[in-house]
Amino acid sequence: MSLPTATALVMGNIIGGGIFLLPASVAPFGTVSLVAFGLLTIGAVALALVFGRLAERHPDTGGPYVYAREAFGDFAGFLSAWSYWTMTWVSNAALAVAAVGYVHVLFPGHASPGTDLVIALGALWLPALANFAGTRYIGAVQLVSTVLKFVPLLFIAVVGLFFFDPDNLGSFNEGGGSALGGMSAAAAILLYSYVGVESAAMSAGEVRDPERNVGRATVLGTIGAAVVYLLGTLAVFGTVAHDKLVKSTAPFSDAVNAMFGGQWGGTIVAGAAVISIIGALNGWTLMSAQSPYAAAKDGLFPAPFLTKRRGVPTFGVLAAAVLASALTVINYLMGTGGVFEILVLITTFSATVPYLLAAGAQVYFLLTGRRDKVRPALFARDLTLALIAFGFTFWLVAGAGYAAIYQGVLFLFAGILVYAWMAARREARRGQQPLEDEPSGDASSGDAPTAPATPAGVR
Structure with a gap:
C-alpha cells in the first residue's frame, strides 16, 4: 500500500455510518458538544501519533498486538489480539445491518426480513471478495470509496458555513446543569x-x-476524518433549526434541503452513507484478519490464521465474514435482538483494550530507557503524547458504560481458555522437538563423542 492508500484505509475505517446521525445525536446537549468533540480530537491525534512512533521501530503486521507482546509478554499480546478480533467481526455485522436502512432510502419499497438479510449479507461479502483478491484491490476499493464519501461530506461541511445561521444553534448547554456535565x-x-x-x-x-508511511498515514487519516466530523457537525448545527435537529433522523439530508430547497438531499446523503459503510467494511474486513494473523505467527492463535495470499490473511477474512454473517442471520431470522445488542456492547469495550495496551507499551519503552523501540526523540514530548493517548483511551472505557464494561470483561476473560489451549499446545510441540546439539552414540560404552559448542539460542 502506498501512502495515499494507507491514509484512505485509516480515514475510511474511522468514517463509517455513524457520522450521518451524529449531529442529531449530540444536538440535545447544545453546542457544548462541539467543545467535547474538539477535546476528543486532541486525544485521537495523540493516539495516532503514538501509533506512528511505535510503528517506526515495529513496522510489522499486527500493530497494537505487536507492541503489547513486545512490552508485556505473550498474555498481554493475546488479550490485545483477542479483543481486537472479536470487536472487528461483531462491528462488521452491525455495519451491515446499518447499511440496510440507507439502501431502503435509495430504493424505497416494501421491506421484508428476507430482503433485508440478503442486503446485509451482500454488504458483508462484497468487501470480503475484494479482500480475497489481494491488498491491491483492497487499496483501490478503499481509495475510491473514501473519495466518494469524503467529497460530499466535505462539500456539505464547507458550503454549509455560507448558509450558517447562529440562531439555529440553540443554547450552549441545552440540557441544563453544569457545562462540564453536558x-x-x-x-x-x-x-x-x-x-x-x-x-x-x-x-x-x-x-x-512502513517506518515513514505508517505514522504519516495514521496522522493524516485521523486529521482528515476530524475535519469532516467537526466542520460537518458545525455546518448541520448552523443550517438546521435546533428544535428540528433534535428530532431529525437524517441530519445531513435536512442540512442539504435547508441549503438548496427541495427534498432530494435524502437520496444524495443515503448514497454517500451506503458508499461510506461499504468502504468501512472493506477496511475492517482486512483488520479482522491482521491481528489473528500476527498472533498465529507467535503460536497464540490457531495455525490456519497464517494462511495468506496476495498480502491478505485469507483464512482470517473468511472466518470473520462467516462469523459476522452468522450474527446477521441471528439478528434477522431468529429475532433475538437481545443477543445482538449484547455483542455490540462487547465491541464498545473490546475496542479500548488494544489501545490501552499500546499506549501503556509506549510508556513502558520510554520509562525503561528503551526509546529505540519507539523513536529517538525528546523524552518529554513522547511521554506526554503517550499519557494523553492513555488518558483518552481511559475516557473511552469510562464512556462505554457499566453494561458494556461488564459484558466486555466477561468476553475478554473467556479468551483465557483459548490462550491456555494454545499455550499448552505450544509447550507440547516444544517438548517433542529433539535438540540437535545433544550428543549421539552409545553413552553407556563411554565412547560418546563430545558435542561441539553451540551458540546460545541455536538448535
Whole structure:
C-alpha cells in the first residue's frame, strides 16, 4: 500500500455510518458538544501519533498486538489480539445491518426480513471478495470509496458555513446543569467516533516504507476524518433549526434541503452513507484478519490464521465474514435482538483494550530507557503524547458504560481458555522437538563423542 492508500484505509475505517446521525445525536446537549468533540480530537491525534512512533521501530503486521507482546509478554499480546478480533467481526455485522436502512432510502419499497438479510449479507461479502483478491484491490476499493464519501461530506461541511445561521444553534448547554456535565454526556456518545486510528499500524507489513508511511498515514487519516466530523457537525448545527435537529433522523439530508430547497438531499446523503459503510467494511474486513494473523505467527492463535495470499490473511477474512454473517442471520431470522445488542456492547469495550495496551507499551519503552523501540526523540514530548493517548483511551472505557464494561470483561476473560489451549499446545510441540546439539552414540560404552559448542539460542 502506498501512502495515499494507507491514509484512505485509516480515514475510511474511522468514517463509517455513524457520522450521518451524529449531529442529531449530540444536538440535545447544545453546542457544548462541539467543545467535547474538539477535546476528543486532541486525544485521537495523540493516539495516532503514538501509533506512528511505535510503528517506526515495529513496522510489522499486527500493530497494537505487536507492541503489547513486545512490552508485556505473550498474555498481554493475546488479550490485545483477542479483543481486537472479536470487536472487528461483531462491528462488521452491525455495519451491515446499518447499511440496510440507507439502501431502503435509495430504493424505497416494501421491506421484508428476507430482503433485508440478503442486503446485509451482500454488504458483508462484497468487501470480503475484494479482500480475497489481494491488498491491491483492497487499496483501490478503499481509495475510491473514501473519495466518494469524503467529497460530499466535505462539500456539505464547507458550503454549509455560507448558509450558517447562529440562531439555529440553540443554547450552549441545552440540557441544563453544569457545562462540564453536558460536555461529558455528549462525549460519551462521541467517544467511539475515532475508532480505527490504528488501521495503518495494524497493516504495517503491507505498507510501502512502513517506518515513514505508517505514522504519516495514521496522522493524516485521523486529521482528515476530524475535519469532516467537526466542520460537518458545525455546518448541520448552523443550517438546521435546533428544535428540528433534535428530532431529525437524517441530519445531513435536512442540512442539504435547508441549503438548496427541495427534498432530494435524502437520496444524495443515503448514497454517500451506503458508499461510506461499504468502504468501512472493506477496511475492517482486512483488520479482522491482521491481528489473528500476527498472533498465529507467535503460536497464540490457531495455525490456519497464517494462511495468506496476495498480502491478505485469507483464512482470517473468511472466518470473520462467516462469523459476522452468522450474527446477521441471528439478528434477522431468529429475532433475538437481545443477543445482538449484547455483542455490540462487547465491541464498545473490546475496542479500548488494544489501545490501552499500546499506549501503556509506549510508556513502558520510554520509562525503561528503551526509546529505540519507539523513536529517538525528546523524552518529554513522547511521554506526554503517550499519557494523553492513555488518558483518552481511559475516557473511552469510562464512556462505554457499566453494561458494556461488564459484558466486555466477561468476553475478554473467556479468551483465557483459548490462550491456555494454545499455550499448552505450544509447550507440547516444544517438548517433542529433539535438540540437535545433544550428543549421539552409545553413552553407556563411554565412547560418546563430545558435542561441539553451540551458540546460545541455536538448535
